[in-house]
Amino acid sequence: MSEKTQKSTRARWKRATSYDVAELAGVSQSAVSRVFQDGASASKQMRKRVMAAAGKLGYRPNAIARGLITQRSNMVAVIMSQQTNLYYPEVLVQLTQHFSNHRIRVLLFTLKSEGDIDSTLEQVLQFRVDGIVTAAMLSRAQLATVQDANIPIVFYNRSLPDIPSNSVRCDQEEGERWLVAELFDSGHRTFAIVSGPEDSSVSTERTTGALQKLREKGVDGVTIVTGDYGYDSGRSAFAGIVDRRGGPPDAVIAANDVMAIGCIDEARESYGLDVPGDVSIVGFDGTGPARYAAYDLSTVRQPVKRMTEAAVSMLIDRIGNPELSAEKRVFSGERIRGSSAEFAADLD
Amino acid sequence: MSEKTQKSTRARWKRATSYDVAELAGVSQSAVSRVFQDGASASKQMRKRVMAAAGKLGYRPNAIARGLITQRSNMVAVIMSQQTNLYYPEVLVQLTQHFSNHRIRVLLFTLKSEGDIDSTLEQVLQFRVDGIVTAAMLSRAQLATVQDANIPIVFYNRSLPDIPSNSVRCDQEEGERWLVAELFDSGHRTFAIVSGPEDSSVSTERTTGALQKLREKGVDGVTIVTGDYGYDSGRSAFAGIVDRRGGPPDAVIAANDVMAIGCIDEARESYGLDVPGDVSIVGFDGTGPARYAAYDLSTVRQPVKRMTEAAVSMLIDRIGNPELSAEKRVFSGERIRGSSAEFAADLD
DNA sequence: CGTGCAATTGCATTCGAATGCGATGCACCG
DNA sequence: CGGTGCATCGCATTCGAATGCAATTGCACG
Incomplete structure (x- = not known):
């Protein structure tokens, strides 16, 4: 008392x-x-x-005092580019979950813009985190800064070609090739692409993969418009495509599910088109809304659970042993057949 | 060189x-x-x-060493209950954004289950965070622990009645009363409710609000089924309702948008019902998918930006001056009229 | 040129916990 | 009963930066 x-x-x-x-x-x-x-x-x-x-x-x-003397903060930084992409929150939650199983806490950094990285990185370094998972691209100089500070870092869904660095990613190009191949094989001949923001490396890879396969199949005259991963940008992108081409293509390949849904709504509402009857629309990510019956999207799902697990264990390994050599792990996505691939299903 | x-x-x-x-x-x-x-x-x-x-x-x-001597870690903890609710990631990103404007970092804690809180709280306290924002409910004892440790805390979308504590929330009950009133006034007479998980205080408030207004209007025989905030649970909830009643009600009130969408899909696909012709379905939150044309959901949007700003400034104020007395801020939601309220629109 | 005041700078201590090393105790063995 | 080894414990130091106080410098003014 x-x-x-x-x-x-x-x-x-x-x-x-x-x-x-x-x-x-x-x-x-x-x-x-x-x-x-x-x-x-x-x-x-x-x-x-x-x-x-x-x-x-x-x-x-006092974890602070302990961190000072042990040289271990038991915190890792997670850097996320602030995007309209519905997909990332799930990644964040899973990462946090897995890290916490190893008694490690997540210090969260979100970027207002990509240019923000330098100052953000400075903060990250000051907090003496034990490691970093970044879902934002770093320049070579920025990566060098981190490595000089001797902090293990794992790239999530991006990787620097020809530079030894750790990364976990989903094979975006492969996924797009699948989607395009199936669309083509089921009879689609004219295509349009809705890409993500210019500075999104994920979007770049997806577009590249799609174009690769299209070229391979001998398709050209592909209309490309840019969106920002958001619903509205999907809608206006579809309008832009129809406008530019003077009519809808056989198929639209959107850089993510949300924009694909935007395209579908625009096609149905503003142009009275039947999806997937008149035009097929595919997305990428396999986020929740892709499954909604009204869209039943054909898409490629990223294996988020396995990817985040991989990122976490990779980082923890390197925290324990900084000498480990770099490693890149690439996961195939999971093909999810929605309505737009109904013909194609026969081919299996 | x-x-x-x-x-x-x-x-x-x-x-x-x-x-x-x-x-x-x-x-x-x-x-x-x-x-x-x-x-x-x-x-x-x-x-x-x-x-x-x-x-x-x-x-x-070295921010760690600095924190030790200044007694300020420049970190706040954000505690989120791990839920299928699509609404929270947005909250998290916004909080982080606003805190970073004040040079404060977010240490993220997610709960596997609500029982997890005690150990999580222990962690939070060990890290000597400057403050806490929690979107999970705490018991009186847990709150007392935090207050004994002299750490300012703000509750997000929940509040402990009769206990001096800081909170920012959206008036869930009011929002539900609006929805019910409009449904009733536009002719709906039989109702069902899809609630969230038992331990979700937000869900409890929403159900309470809806029942209040229903009782006031003299409606009874309301069917109530429980979901988990997820899409699938929305679908099975609708099936459960039809099953239990031997047919669809005039209107379904879902505890969040995602479940509302699940209900709509189930109604259309499995029962061939016209939504909103045969049955009206409303949600809550005003998250992205609510706007998708296929659903055009009637819902109440939480003013996330203002709410998160309020939470952040409230917390920062108390970090600067721990003597400030407790304060509760309640925001009204924003009524979003979708297709299910078409009649009602006339009444304005 | 002397005096006074303010702006700089350095010294020494402090924050709270971890840890190497030496000291102590105890059990067990021959 | 003396000796050996291991488990426990305390002492003193360390981690890296902030800060009160004193010392120094610089500058303006009379």
């Missing part, structure tokens, strides 16, 4: 330290420290005494 | 400290410290010398 009052009054004074606990328990500070560690040696009774004192004072080890 | 090699070899040795910089620049460590602070006094030439040395060594102030 008197303890309770003591607690609340003390609160505004100062938080209990290991010295306070040591004093109350009549032991040394080192003893307290050891009791609160995993592999440290401490007798049973010592534990009991210390824990009792700690409980009475509401003591908790 | 030789500097470069020096850099990379030194990397594995040790990171530069303010002492290293001081030595190289021929000044005291305090001087270095002052140069890297905002309001500190340092002459122009001093800055120049120090910055030059710092640049040469790739020095960056």
